[in-house]
Amino acid sequence: MEIGYKLLLLRKKFNYSQEYIAENIGISQSTYSRLESDRTILKGYLLKRFCDFYNIPLSYFLLDTNYIIPKDREALSKKLQDKERLIHQLEEEISDLMNEVNILKSKLFTET
Structure with missing residues (x-):
């Protein structure tokens, strides 16, 4: 599963808008949109920000696991x-x- 798709799943699970996440991560909404659609490579420091924002382990993005994320x-x-x-x-x-x-x-x- 691609990282962008995992970002999309997280966003939908928590019912967040792209704008809300982008603002909390410190990026533009257009950058977030490109990350979610896998048109931009996710840099390590941003990956850490996403993990901190959602309070999830890095392995969620890097491994093909079915990590359960609290709703x-x-x-x-x-x-x-x-x-x-x-x-x-x-x-x-x-x-x-x-x-x-x-x-x-x-x-x-x-x-x-």
Whole structure:
């Protein structure tokens, strides 16, 4: 699969316009259009920008793999933040419980 076609698939998957991607990558829309249609060779520094923009590995472009790209990165990012927040809350609760256990143990052993 050609790199230009992979760029097209990514753009369609995220429902982005050529203008939006070009602006975020730092190129003109016409340059992006030529990249997507494989009329221009994608330089390495631009390839890195695309990988960073879509948060995907370089292997997506270079290998014939069916790398799964999340459809909605913002939703996944929010879900991850929610899970991390929950873990932090649970860690605080565990710490509080451990402190209570230690206090009870010390009382138990000092009262005998």
